[in-house]
Amino acid sequence: MKGAGLRPAFHFDILQAMQFTLYADGGSRGNPGPAGSGSVVFDSSGKRVVEVADYIGITTNNVAEYEAVLRGLTKLKEAYPEGYFNDVELLIRLDSKLIVEQMKGAYKVKHPNLIPRYLQVKNIIARSFPNVSFEHVRREFNKDADALANQAMDKGA
Numbered sequence: 001m002k003g004a005g006l007r008p009a010f011h012f013d014i015l016q017a018m019q020f021t022l023y024a025d026g027g028s029r030g031n032p033g034p035a036g037s038g039s040v041v042f043d044s045s046g047k048r049v050v051e052v053a054d055y056i057g058i059t060t061n062n063v064a065e066y067e068a069v070l071r072g073l074t075k076l077k078e079a080y081p082e083g084y085f086n087d088v089e090l091l092i093r094l095d096s097k098l099i100v101e102q103m104k105g106a107y108k109v110k111h112p113n114l115i116p117r118y119l120q121v122k123n124i125i126a127r128s129f130p131n132v133s134f135e136h137v138r139r140e141f142n143k144d145a146d147a148l149a150n151q152a153m154d155k156g157a
Contacts, residue, residue, distance in 0.1 A: 019089040025145035026064025035064040038148025039072025053148035055156035066117035100136040
């Protein structure tokens, strides 16, 4: 059968144009101190599709940053059917240069509190998000996630 199993070209073009952007931020007041993680995901039209603000107890800023990425990815995965992101780009933006460079493989993950979280993020990406890229952004371009992280820390205070 000629063309059996192929998707129509227009369907492919729509999926190729679809991109999600996850902004993540974590913080702690005291480092270590009361910590929160915040994530927000926008689709290609700019619609906010996922939001997470979690108080995560007493921990460091870097742990909170990883938690923000992990919790954002987990909630995004839960919001869509399995396999949805196979042909969809996901851009993850953080204002933590350390986390971005570790996720890109440019920096080694050495701290024992970060290694398990790094592996969890790598695992969820490998299972559910094959088209991921990480980008460092200045703090002023991460205001939504920062506000969610602060909201979460306020809940825990």
